[in-house]
Amino acid sequence: MTTLSFEDGTVRVDDPPPDLQLPFLEADPRSGDARAPAFRYAALRDVLDGCDEVYDDRVRSWDPLDLSTTYELRDYQREALDAWERADGRGVVELPTGAGKTVVAIAAIVSRGLPTLVVVPTVDLLNQWRRELEAEFAVEIGQFGGGQQTKRPITVSTYDSAYLRADDVGGDFGLVVFDEVHHLGGEGYRDIGRLLAAPARLGLTATFERPDGAHEVVEALVGPRVFSLAVDDLAGDHLAEYDIKRIEVSLSEAERAAYDDAQETFVDYLRTSNLDMRSGADYRKLVMRSGNDPRAREALLAKQRARRVMMNADAKLDALESILARHRDDRVIVFTAHTDLVYRLSERFLLPAITNETGTSERREILDRFREGSYSRVVTANVLDEGVDVPDANVAVVLSGSGSEREFTQRLGRILRPKSDGGRALLYELVTRETTEEDVAERRRG
DNA sequence: TTGACTCAACATCCTTTGCTACAA
DNA sequence: TTGTAGGTTTCCATGTTGAGTCA
Incomplete structure (x- = not known):
């Protein structure tokens, strides 16, 4: 009889029905067995079921929970869950930060009642999820990552640990939840999705689409986007109303000279080198060239100098000073693109700073103080964009950032928790006049 | 257990003028 | 004449994280 079993991230099919062409099967070069990547398990079963074939399914040996x-x-959470169920328990739910994605996942876990693997990008999120699941289900929760490797019917894992364990434990879960599922599009991480057999898959994110188009990979591995709400859909009800204020500043004379000089070097190279700078692919081309073409390298470095000048313009510090004075009684998070600027700001305005160099304990202490109110402001580069439980603020100042829509959405999300006094949140965006930053700022608004 | 370190991985990085050689 | 690809076989720099190792 045909037998399906999980083995090293694949589904092995023994004695396939001779009169039936099963899709996705390939002969294993070493053993000669017929195998399919584990994520095709559900599809294989569908084919066999559709032909009323009798088979022995040793993959699906999960004890129900x-x-x-x-x-x-909430209404929209219910709709999201229903949409996912209608899609046969496969798909991505897109909800803004603070809209309660965890709750949707917990409801999905309950409704499936199957051993579940929750995959998250950071150890911080790993701990949050474990606490949440333990509190909700009153069972021990397994953990892969953060120094632990314990498997339980419900287990939380980092993407990195899931990558390391997937071929080993990939057959042990009937449902997999990918938190911040856009990460699954990463070149290496996508293998996690391939090596797991779980037929039911739920992806959670605030920003499904990726600029590199790899959300199509996510779709293939997890399922299509089945439900989507944006910040503006929930602002006023479940999220705070907000305003965005753009403040334009000018470069000083010296900065302007440095910027123009560097930018010209870059544009000059493009003009004389037959490079169209239309897309990320063109940029990569330039990066590749810079490996052995000194002029390309010079152009690239010049572009980076120009970026630094426009992003860290002195006038932004003055603008920040007046913003901080205006919001003396508010809770303010300041975002930059560069760590050295974080430390400059920290020194000049006596702000607690968090960067990748800040150790875990110091980081926790700063965030705790921010939470309880003894600190009312904090400055950071990109650390707090995602994957960290950040206490709520009501004012964000984006001193500089990339053109990434995701980064912008995440930063905005940091101030959108509903206010107890019903007040509005406020995001300041500082942009340097007559530089490419004006376009960068446009791009990230989406 | 902790802290310091290294390493690998991921994300962003770009935006508007015009050459050359070859294919259709 | 007109239209279009060009570049190779990854990775200029910066920020960030998790895993692993070792003391």
């Missing part, structure tokens, strides 16, 4: 939740789903 008896779980319940005390959460009352």
Whole structure:
């Protein structure tokens, strides 16, 4: 009889039905067995079921879980869950930060009642999820990552650990939840999706689409986007209303000279080198050239100098000074693109700073103080964009940032938790006049 | 257990003028 | 004459994280 079993990130098919062409099967070069990548498991079963074939399914040996939740789903969370169920338990739910994606996942875990792997990008999120799941289900939760390797019917893992363990444990879960699922499009991480057999898959993100188009990979591995709400859909109800204020500043004379000089070097190279700078692919081409073409390298470095000048313009510091004075009684997070600027700001305005160099304990202490109110402001580069539980603020100042829509959405999300006094959140965006930063700022608005 | 270190991986990085050689 | 690809076989720099190692 035909037998399906999980083996090293694949589904092995023994004695396939002779009169039936099963899709996705390939002969294993070493053993000669017929195998399919584990994520094709559901599709294989569909084909076999569709032909009324009798087969022995040793993949699906999961013990059902008896779980319940005390959460009352909000309307949109219920709709998201229903949409996912209608898609046969495969797909991505796109909800803004703070809209309660975890709650949707917990409801999905309850409704499936199957061993579940939750995959998250950072150890910080790993701990949050574990606490949340333990509190909700009153069972021990397994953990891959952060120095632990314990498997339980419900297990939380980092993407890195999931990558390392997937071929080993990939057959042990019936449902996999990918938090911040856009990461799954990464060149290496996508293998996680391939090596797991779980037929039911739920992806969670605030920003599904990727500029490199790799959300199509995510779709293939997890399923299509089945539900989507943007910040503006929830602002006023479940998220705070907000305003965005753009403040334009000018370069000093010296900065202007440095910027123009560097920018010209860059543009000059493009003009004389037959490079159209239309897309990320063209940029990569330039990067490749710079490996052995000194002029390309010079152009690239010049572009970086220009970026630094426009992003870290002195006038932005003055603008920040007046913003901080205006919001003496508010809770303010300041974002930059460069760590050295973080430290400059920290020194000049006596702001607690968090960067990648800040150790775990110091980081926790700063965030705790920010939470309880003894600090009312904090300055950071990109650390707090994602994957960290950041206490709520009501004012964000984006001193500089990339053109990434995702980064912008995440930063905005940091101030959108509903205010107890019903007040509005405010995001300042500082942009240097007559530089490419004007376009960068446009791009990230999406 | 902790801290310091290294390493690998991921994300962003770009935006508007015009050459050359070859294919259709 | 007109239209279009060009470049190779990854990676200029910076910021960030997780895993692993070692003391």
